[in-house]
Amino acid sequence: MLNARGLHLRRGTLPLVEDANFTIHRGDKVGVTGANGAGKSSLFAALRGELTADRGELEVPANLVIAHVEQEVAASDREAIEFVLDGDARLRLAEARIERAEHAGDALGLAQAHGDFEALDGYRARARAAEILHGLGFTVADHAKTVAQFSGGWRVRLAMARALASRADLLLLDEPTNHLDLDAIVWLEGWLGAFAGTVLAISHDREFLDSIADRILHIEHRRIRIHAGNYSQYELKRTEELAQQNALRIRQERRIAEISAFVARFRAKATKSRQAQSRLKMLERMERIVPAHVDSPFGFAFEPPAKTPRPLVTLEGAACGYGERTVLAGIDVSIGPQDRIALLGPNGAGKSTFTRLLAGESAALAGTRTAAADLAVGYFAQHQLDHLRVTESPFWHLRQFGGPEYARGDEQRVRDHLGRFGFGGDRAFEPVERFSGGEKARLALALIVARRPNLLLLDEPTNHLDLEMRHALTVALQDFGGGLVVVSHDRHLIRSVADTLWLVADRSVRPFDGDLDDYQGWLRQRRGGERESARTRAPAAREPVAPRPRPRLTPLRRELADVEARLAALSGERAALENAVERGEMPEGGYARYGELVRAIESLEERWLGLAESIERLKAAGER
Secondary structure: OOEEEEEEEOOOEEEEEEEEEEEEEOEEEEEEOOOOOHHHHHHHEEEEEEEOOOEEEEEEOOOEEEEOOOOOOOOOOEHHHHHHEEEEEEEEHHHHHHHHHHHHHHHHHHHHHHHHHHHHHHHHHHHHHHHHHHHOOOHHHHHHHHHHOOOOOHHHHHHHHHHHHOOOOEEEEEEOOOOOOOHHHHHHHHHHOOOOOOOEOOOOOHHHHHHHHEEEEEOOOOOOEEEEEOOHHHHHHHHHHHHOOOOHHHHHHHHHHHHHHHHHHHHHHHOHHHHHHHHHHHHHHHHHHHHOOOOOOOOOOOOOOOOOOOOOEEEEEEEEEEEOOOEEEEEEEEEEOOOEEEEEEOOOOHHHHHHHHOOOOOOOOEEEEEEEOOOEEEEEEEHHHHHOOOOOOOHHHHHOOOOOOHHOOOHHHHHHHHHHOOOOHHHHHHHHHHHHHHHHHHHHHHHHHHHHOOOEEEEOOOOOOHHHHHHHHHHHHHHOOOOEEOOOOHHHHHHHHHEEEEEEOEEEEEEEOOOHHHHHHHHHHHHHHHHHHHHHHHHOOOOOOOOOOOOHHHHHHHHHHHHHHHHHHHHHHHHHHHHHHHOOOOOOHHHHHHHHHHHHHHHHHHHHHHHHHHHHHHHHOOOO
16 A cells, blocks of 8 residues: 655755655554654655655555644634534535536436435434544534634644544544543544554554554664554564663663562552552563663653652642632542552543642632642643743753752753753753754653652643653652652553542542543443433434425524524633633633623523424424
8 A cells, every 4th residue: 555665755954764665555553653853744744745755765546545634723614513524525525516416407417416425425424523523522512613712732633533534545643642631542542443444643652552553663763664563562572672782781681670679669568459450560561661761862760859748738628610610629638648649530520620729720719728838749731831931941941940959050960960851962052942842841841850849740741752751751750759640641651650540520539449441441331321312412413405394393493503603602702711711811800701601501501402302302203
């Protein structure tokens, strides 16, 4: 299907790939790995015809339908579900033929066009698009929203939904899990497993790669190699190869000894909880794969916290949210220095809101938050990357924000610390504005580590980090001497560092009695219930050529459309206010308006459900 022969790729004067030879067959599911900047995205650009080979050949069949996910989606007034359906070019062409035949009064052409439409299973196209949107986390009310009403991350999800709906022969996914929560990732893995076409997925999420990939295409030192199997199998193969290199043997043995010692310590104190036992198995596995990462450019450790009070932070009868909206209530938790907690829960359930409350970045709406006098929080969240000074360097940032040990004195100490995070040599003095998202995330982590926290709160810390940096972070967290609360869709990280799982759902925070596999089962059960509920409530999918409306149904359908339009408008206004809260820019009177919007939306949603049920009853009864 795809063939490379002596392929050379470069960006400007920078050589990326040299003398690459590989073949990808129809139906292959290929994980594309390599360090940031190795050339993974450039390979995708070459497959799309946007980058020409410097030398050699990259053969792509002329009739191959290729779909990829746009990372920047422009604002538009297009409804979300129509935007997704636009990805299916054959469907849109068939619809256009029906419309032309109707306009021309061409009965034969109309019959043929309807036949083509039916052959494409066009009458179920909206249902398929709705299923994809639901899988990626969109609600029924979101279908009628315009693209402009969604934030940047949700627009990327829309672009992914459009790619999945495109009937592509080849699907190119560049970091598909970055903008998804765990619920959506699990759904996407199932969807890709059933997809008949070919998939190339750039990803730094090893469990995602293990789930979907049957081959790994790795780019390193300007070379491309393809390995059979998933990422874990590739990692073990790489371990065997590196073990044969005498120059690395001493480093391998030292690193294995460090991990083995930690496994022994953890085994002695591990509880019998399923998540703790799951973590023990992951640590034992890490003993085998550590040699695959001995030549990593990253390697750091958390120094022991200056003090470790017990407890670090306590919440009693606490509630949290934003504005007048309460997201979680009745929270009674206490976190100590040895706690290793991962927060699980559906998208939008309040995990990040809860983390901000723990960090002290937002006040409790009810109840109390009691912090130890010597509490030192290390808080990582994606929005904090925007607070980095773009005109300043990593060296300047560590001097200013790395704590007293780095604020003055030995310059080499500052440079050594930055070097462990990949900012060696002149890179320590480059302005942040030149950095990628992954490099900014590494710098933010470097600052947190330097402050010697006794409570780490990590909200999606692995977004934009490559596999080597994720591995380094995982190893460092295992021997961290304080308390840890992590929100992440990286299941490998959760399995490796968390002993306890807390479920954030249904306006509460409670312990989850199980491990990640149990949680994925909980998600599937919850999704099944939501689909069944939506099936009994939702209005019938529209068809391109609808039958003549029934007189008794027409006014109900008109009112339903009016309610949907009002819901979309009010939901957009609510989303704008929520974004303003996140930025700390709530306008005067904004909180009062937000409360009005919440009440109005709830009323409209109840009316929508009533109308939908009435329409379904009339249709079932055959009334007119």
